[in-house]
Amino acid sequence: MPDSKYHHLVAEMKGGIEWRDLSDPEMSRDPSRDVEITDITCHVVGGNFPWNIITVETDAGVTGVGEAYNGPLREHIEYLQPGLVGENPYDVERLTEHMTQLLSGLAGGAGFSQAAVSGIETALWDAVGKLVDLPVYQLLGGKYRDEIRIYCDSHAGAHLDEGSAKSFEAYEPEAYADAAEAVIDDGFDALKFDLDVAAGDADTATRRLSNAAVQHKIDVVEAVRERIGNDPLLAFDLHWNFNVETAQRVARELETYDVAWLEDPVPPENADSHRRVTEATSTPILAGENLTRVEGFVPFLTEGALDIAAPDIQKCGGLSEFRRIAAFADAFDVPVAPHNVASPVGTIASVHACATVPNAFVLEWHARDVDWWDDLYVGDPLIEDGRIQVPEGPGLGLELDLDELNDRLAPGQDPIEL
Numbered sequence: 159m160p161d162s163k164y165h166h167l168v169a170e171m172k173g174g175i176e177w178r179d180l181s182d183p184e185m186s187r188d189p190s191r192d193v194e195i196t197d198i199t200c201h202v203v204g205g206n207f208p209w210n211i212i213t214v215e216t217d218a219g220v221t222g223v224g225e226a227y228n229g230p231l232r233e234h235i236e237y238l239q240p241g242l243v244g245e246n247p248y249d250v251e252r253l254t255e256h257m258t259q260l261l262s263g264l265a266g267g268a269g270f271s272q273a274a275v276s277g278i279e280t281a282l283w284d285a286v287g288k289l290v291d292l293p294v295y296q297l298l299g300g301k302y303r304d305e306i307r308i309y310c311d312s313h314a315g316a317h318l319d320e321g322s323a324k325s326f327e328a329y330e331p332e333a334y335a336d337a338a339e340a341v342i343d344d345g346f347d348a349l350k351f352d353l354d355v356a357a358g359d360a361d362t363a364t365r366r367l368s369n370a371a372v373q374h375k376i377d378v379v380e381a382v383r384e385r386i387g388n389d390p391l392l393a394f395d396l397h398w399n400f401n402v403e404t405a406q407r408v409a410r411e412l413e414t415y416d417v418a419w420l421e422d423p424v425p426p427e428n429a430d431s432h433r434r435v436t437e438a439t440s441t442p443i444l445a446g447e448n449l450t451r452v453e454g455f456v457p458f459l460t461e462g463a464l465d466i467a468a469p470d471i472q473k474c475g476g477l478s479e480f481r482r483i484a485a486f487a488d489a490f491d492v493p494v495a496p497h498n499v500a501s502p503v504g505t506i507a508s509v510h511a512c513a514t515v516p517n518a519f520v521l522e523w524h525a526r527d528v529d530w531w532d533d534l535y536v537g538d539p540l541i542e543d544g545r546i547q548v549p550e551g552p553g554l555g556l557e558l559d560l561d562e563l564n565d566r567l568a569p570g571q572d573p574i575e576l
Contacts, residue, residue, distance in 0.1 A: 162239050162240045165240040168238070168240045180252060180255055185249075193216050193217060193289065194216065194244055195214055195245050196217050197239070198213065198242055198243070199212070201213070202568040203501055205525065205531070206527060210226040210227070211224075212277035212278055213574065213575075213576070214282055216247055216285055216289075220285050220288045222281035222283070222285025222553065223503055223558065224279065224503065225503040225507065226273045226274055226278075226473075229273060234271050235274055235278070237260075237261070237264075238260060247285045247289075250282045250478070251478060253278075253282060254275060254279045254282075254475070254478065257278065258272070261275070267450070267453065268454065272473060275476060276471065279477060279479075280471075280472075280476055280503075280554075283477055284554045286553075287554070293554075293555050294477070295510040299481075302515065302516050303513055305548060306521050307521070308348065309521070309522055309523065310341050310346045310348070311395075311499075311526075312526065314351055314355050331377045331382075335385035335386075338386050338392075339385055345542070345543045345544050348391035349392060351393075353378065366401055372408055379412055392416070393421060393444070394417060394419075394420055398425045400423055400424060401424065402424055405435045412439075412441045413440050421443075421468070422445050422448075423435050430461065430463070432464055433461050436465060443464050444495060446468040446469050446497070447468050447469070451479055452483050452486050454474075455486060459487060459489075459490045459492060466492065466494070467483065467487045467493070469484075469496055470496065470499075471496055472498070481511065481514060481515055484517055487517060488515070488517045492517070495518070496521050498524065502558075503558070509521065509546050510549070533559060534559055534562055535557060535558050536558070558576065
């Protein structure tokens with residue numbers, strides 16, 4: 159990669175924060191671990207989301223691969239690149255904090271820029287694992303379990319009947335029940351549907367639902383639960399679309415259906431609004447995919463604003479930051495169920511992270527409708543009977559099919575080289 163246009167800001171000034179210099183002071187270490195980062199790149203794969211694949215190249219001939227949350231990320235990577243080239247990839251924790259410091263003027267600890275930090279941090283762990291011939295979970299402290307339970311995000315609307323999203327027939331309760339049965343037949347025992355669908359009257363300005371619209375949601379849940387029985391884990395997502403009053407009404411009506419959780423019922427900015435919903439119902443409330451770093455979760459946990467935490471490992475700050483969030487949640491006896499809309503790269507990174515904490519009980523998978531998802535890597539399908547085995551290979555333990563990956567790049571992307 160040519161010199162970044164941000165080189166004078168980042169590489170020379172180190173972010174302009176002289177009081178806390180996190181640059182490498184040429185630390186002494188064994189010559190066998192005297193390795194330097196030579197480049198960092200971002201490539202976008204055109205999946206059902208734009209998957210940002212991050213590579214960290216080293217002068218040891220090893221390239222680490224990670225994934226960052228979907229969105230306009232390449233500018234963030236270009237910004238960080240000159241602050242990392244020449245550094246030692248073994249210093250993962252220091253470099254992660256260094257990245258957040260460099261981004262501090264861009265709301266680096268709280269904003270979308272943490273997605274860039276997450277993707278690079280994951281790639282660093284993958285590179286170090288390959289250098290020392292150990293799986294990432296071992297570098298993070300070892301594992302609590304050999305496999306991770308996966309829940310299948312099954313969408314709503316057009317995804318149910320392959321029809322038009324404008325057709326209200328796509329939102330009929332029986333369409334949900336049919337889709338749920340198909341997911342169970344695929345071998346999953348955990349699934350989730352979107353419940354924030356445009357059926358019935360809704361005042362979108364006040365984010366309030368009519369009685370008929372609320373009843374439609376209850377009918378959907380009832381139809382699915384009757385079709386698949388009480389054993390499968392069944393969750394529903396509201397995508398921050400409603401006010402406290404409507405969220406409370408929906409959550410209370412769902413109490414008899416043994417719903418595993420109701421997700422993001424109100425906008426994520428206000429922990430107190432979440433607390434009011436959580437305290438008003440016995441239906442578990444899940445939130446957290448839009449929160450970054452452990453600081454973002456503090457008010458939600460200290461104020462009892464959620465029952466289940468859902469950090470997105472490709473957005474929250476990376477694998478180590480996820481472990482801090484999980485540890486903090488565990489101190490409040492709160493389980494974690496990470497959000498995940500990633501390619502196989504981000505998904506397997508999330509598997510490694512979930513294996514290393516005691517309170518991660520399920521991980522999202524959001525690519526059932528991407529029929530080439532398994533083609534991006536070499537070997538047997540990752541998901542078997544709704545579970546992913548924790549890899550034992552070095553780094554992430556995922557061998558990518560480079561030809562297939564490059565064939566799936568979004569327009570205008572340079573080929574990935576590993």
